[in-house]
Amino acid sequence: EFWTIDARLLKRGGTSFEASLVSINGDRKKPEITDEKSATDIVSDLEGGSFRVSGFETKETRRRPAAPFITSSLQQEASRRLRFSASRTMTLAQQLYEGIEIVGSEQVGLITYMRTDSTSVSASALSETADYVKQKFGSTYCPEKPRQYSRKVQGAQEAHEAVRPTSVFRTPESLRANLERDQYRLYDLIWKRMVASQMVDALYDRTVIDSEIKGVSSDIPYIFRATGSVPKFDGFRILYTEGRDDVSGEEDEERGLPQLKVGEPLLCNGIESEQNFSQPPPRFTEATLIKNLENEGIGRPSTYASIIGTIQDRDYVRRDRGRFIPTKLGLVVTEFLTEYFRDIMDIGFTADMEKRLDEIAEGLIKWNPMLLEFFEPFDTSIGAAKEKAKRVERSRLDEESDQVCEQCERPMVIRGGRNGRFIACTGFPDCKNTKPLTIGVGCPECKIGELAERKSKRGIFFGCTNYPNCKFAVNSKPMTQPCPDCSGLLIQGRGSNARCASKECGFRGQVEDGDSSGGARSDEYREVAS
Numbered sequence: 001e002f003w004t005i006d007a008r009l010l011k012r013g014g015t016s017f018e019a020s021l022v023s024i025n026g027d028r029k030k031p032e033i034t035d036e037k038s039a040t041d042i043v044s045d046l047e048g049g050s051f052r053v054s055g056f057e058t059k060e061t062r063r064r065p066a067a068p069f070i071t072s073s074l075q076q077e078a079s080r081r082l083r084f085s086a087s088r089t090m091t092l093a094q095q096l097y098e099g100i101e102i103v104g105s106e107q108v109g110l111i112t113y114m115r116t117d118s119t120s121v122s123a124s125a126l127s128e129t130a131d132y133v134k135q136k137f138g139s140t141y142c143p144e145k146p147r148q149y150s151r152k153v154q155g156a157q158e159a160h161e162a163v164r165p166t167s168v169f170r171t172p173e174s175l176r177a178n179l180e181r182d183q184y185r186l187y188d189l190i191w192k193r194m195v196a197s198q199m200v201d202a203l204y205d206r207t208v209i210d211s212e213i214k215g216v217s218s219d220i221p222y223i224f225r226a227t228g229s230v231p232k233f234d235g236f237r238i239l240y241t242e243g244r245d246d247v248s249g250e251e252d253e254e255r256g257l258p259q260l261k262v263g264e265p266l267l268c269n270g271i272e273s274e275q276n277f278s279q280p281p282p283r284f285t286e287a288t289l290i291k292n293l294e295n296e297g298i299g300r301p302s303t304y305a306s307i308i309g310t311i312q313d314r315d316y317v318r319r320d321r322g323r324f325i326p327t328k329l330g331l332v333v334t335e336f337l338t339e340y341f342r343d344i345m346d347i348g349f350t351a352d353m354e355k356r357l358d359e360i361a362e363g364l365i366k367w368n369p370m371l372l373e374f375f376e377p378f379d380t381s382i383g384a385a386k387e388k389a390k391r392v393e394r395s396r397l398d399e400e401s402d403q404v405c406e407q408c409e410r411p412m413v414i415r416g417g418r419n420g421r422f423i424a425c426t427g428f429p430d431c432k433n434t435k436p437l438t439i440g441v442g443c444p445e446c447k448i449g450e451l452a453e454r455k456s457k458r459g460i461f462f463g464c465t466n467y468p469n470c471k472f473a474v475n476s477k478p479m480t481q482p483c484p485d486c487s488g489l490l491i492q493g494r495g496s497n498a499r500c501a502s503k504e505c506g507f508r509g510q511v512e513d514g515d516s517s518g519g520a521r522s523d524e525y526r527e528v529a530s
């Protein structure tokens, strides 16, 4: 818990702006206010005092474009922007790489090889991009010298280039008729990223205003600060900006601030204290997980997509509104592996292993001694685990449900099976009562059945309990509240996004989560995890 104090300030006749307390009594460090009493004491000390501008500065700042794509950044950005899974991105990229038949010409590969961890771009592609930028946007948008992106990556194979269009003159628009919708969207992203990476910086005017007030009873100075940026020249942003993961409040707000002079008096429209809680780091999305794998040196361009696929196929994590939540099974497996295979579960060990596999690939070390070195301790661990480990009790994998067995009145639990999760009686084997895992939503098609979670080879889906009489099914989780436009079935998206299941209606928008009994209970998992 911590407290922040903000003031709304304005010049007489001007527009107000918000400033935050950043210093007390000349202390350079931001004050740490940890309880309500300290916060109220400060606010009352300031009551009736007067503000004065103590610092005003405007500086030009610049933002650079992101480097052209490598596999990991392509997967992350396609996940953020297009909601593609890593494997979907790789499938589409493969198609673009292999090429599409374009009317009036032969089959032509549209992008360079998509498994790469190099950001370098060939000289001919650089000069072609410069030509394109000058023609299309004018020379003010083209840097004097081509931008060089160098990146030192573990085992990076410099022979490869970044993922880029084979010719930037093949604009996405010119290929629209030749590409399927998702191919087009991915190509558009790759193309824009490449062209923007060879454009000039975006310029901003960044203003910092410090306002001072003396404590009425304490007579010590307090400084409130406001910062804001105003775009001055769009540069590469005219074409493309990289998506963000978890937006933090630390970023400079894009807002204008009034022109002020040092010493000028300011009016105050109120001072408020606000309670904040330090947030635990948010659960991984596909994009942030890949970013972290890459930072830790785990996984390679050829394996990110399969890592993400495997943890879901084995039911170690479930996806809830775009974020990965560990299942009980995932937690139990992790606990087991950490106890008996500490090395394998160690991030540094795995990263080192990957590095040595790279060295084998490059012919720097021999594979047999390396494998032997790995295998002997591994074999010992397996022996120890076989000897000491106990079978995990079935019930440890069960997740609580709010249902009670109507046959024996014992509580029922959610249990995993080959065909997905279902509700089972804790009285098993005395009572063999089971039920589909319904989610509290009626079937919109037959209006008789209920929708229940099921699993097929292609993953989790939600189908009617009246199957096979009713074949209604959707891939994403339906919500309990109806569509605001047609009162039909709403489907969950990421965050608080939702869309209507009916194509004719087409509703898309933000809808707050209603009750979702029986479904993925992220809060419960969270408790177990912490």
Ligand SMILES: [Zn+2]
Pocket (backbone or CB within 6 Å): 405, 406, 407, 408, 409, 410, 425, 426, 427, 431, 432, 433
């Ligand atoms: Zn029962």
Ligand SMILES: [Zn+2]
Pocket (backbone or CB within 6 Å): 443, 444, 445, 446, 447, 448, 449, 450, 464, 465, 466, 470, 471, 472
């Ligand atoms: Zn139905």
Ligand SMILES: [Zn+2]
Pocket (backbone or CB within 6 Å): 483, 484, 485, 486, 487, 488, 489, 500, 501, 502, 505, 506, 507
């Ligand atoms: Zn609707």
